[in-house]
Amino acid sequence: MSDKPIYVTQPFLPPLAEFAPYLEQIWNSKVLTNGGPFHQQLEKALCEYLGVDHIALFSNGTLALVTALQSLRITGEVITTPYSFVATAHSLLWNGIKPVFVDIDPRTLNLDPRQIEAAITPQTTAIMPVHCYGHPCDVDAIQRIADNYNLRVIYDAAHAFGVEHGGSSILRTGDLSVLSFHATKVFNTFEGGAIICPDAKTKQRIDHLKNFGFVDELTVVAPGINGKMSELNASLGLLQLKHIDRAIERRKEIDAIYRSQLDGIKGLKCVQDTGESRQNHSYFPILIDSEFPISRDDLYDVLKKHNIYARRYFYPLISEFPMYRGLPSAHASNLPHATAASRQVLCLPIYPDLTGADQARVIKLVKAAARRSAAKAGKAPTSPPVAA
Ligand code: T4K
Secondary structure, eight states, rough: OOOOEEEOOOOOOHHHHHHHHHHHHHHOOOOOOOOHHHHHHHHHHHHHHHHSSSSESSSSSSHHHHHHHHHOOOEEEEEEEESTHHHHHHHHTTTOEEEOOOOTTTTTSSHHHHHHHGOTTOOOOOEEOOOOOGOOOOOHHHHHHHHTTTOEEEETTTTTTEEETTTEGGGGGSEEEEOOOOOSSSOOOOOOOEEEEEEEEEHHHHHHTTTTEEETTEEOOOOBOOOOOOOOHHHHHHHHHHHHHHHHHHHHHHHHHHHHHHOTTTTTOOOOSSSSSBBOOOOEEEEEEETTOHHHHHHHHHHHHTTTTTTTTOOOOOGGGGGTTTTTSGGGGGGGHHHHHHHEEEEOOOOTTTHHHHHHHHHHHHHHHHHHHHHTTTTOSSSOOOOO
């Protein structure tokens, strides 16, 4: 196996020389954290870029989720999706809240609003949906239910940096939205995250909560956590913003090539957008069903054997992990669409530095796997033949 490894993603990093002046400034000022100048500049710059009113930066998306729930004093039960990264539900457990899993819409892979009402109980206080792969949830339907039942809505928008819906930021919907700036995300600050909130008062409460609950030197108003973003991460964020449009543009090109090459292969479906007016192409998930000549796991293994590390996001479902599977809502019979998607999904490599040749390697292997296995099973090829 001599081919170089290709991972599901690789962080975008600007030229190192461009980062040096930021580092110099940090070294000279010796202001490393606690809301320094880069932190303040990045909050302002992100509000402008994303088209939102208030943003509170965090050291990662998970602490931002935990704090978002605290800031709205959410308790009891929260309705959420099992088809996500574990951090979504973990943030509920960290707050002593019971997650109630509701199935996804098989077309969008997001929380299905039609299933939410049946899961509401007197203990329900909020809904935590996820804009999975950066494709917006049905925010209008979710808001209608929330308004009817007096529930709060906190979006896990970890995948949704820069995504717009009807010409406006998707982060403006619900009560709060939470972003992740982890290395694997469209916009990264190494580690990082943020809460987007609609008003200054909520932002102030969030800012207290992420700084141990300190209001001033002598006043602590809540048992807050240390969730602050450092100056190093914030300065990188400022630099990343200069490159982000080109990075998303490059993702769009890669996405288009996958679709043109893979769409139409029997048993393989490229997950579609949900009608967003601006996409970010954060992931490239395909669904492999029984009409494809090999299983999703066999395809994963074939790629791995050739040093291509596609990922099964999100398998297993959150509801299948030991700390959740005892919940009544975690039963597979309650979650048929999420269960099916988690067994079919494979996320193919997509990131700005993925070369055309590397992407061609991925596509060729997917097509060849389908063709060879079909031949072995005596089936007709499911895709146009490719050179060996
Ligand atoms: N909500 C949702 C819906 C999320 O998806 C996430 C995170 C969160 C909340 C929580 O946000 P954070 O607290 O993380 O800010 C990764 C990420 O660690 C995680 O951030 C992400 N979601 C999740 C979907 O994926 P792993 O365990 O799959 O990551 P890992 O280390 O296997 O990385 C994947 C590939 O990326 C590697 O094979 C190579 C490449 N990579 C990764 C890192 C970390 C690099 O090239 N460089 C790197 O530094 O979880």
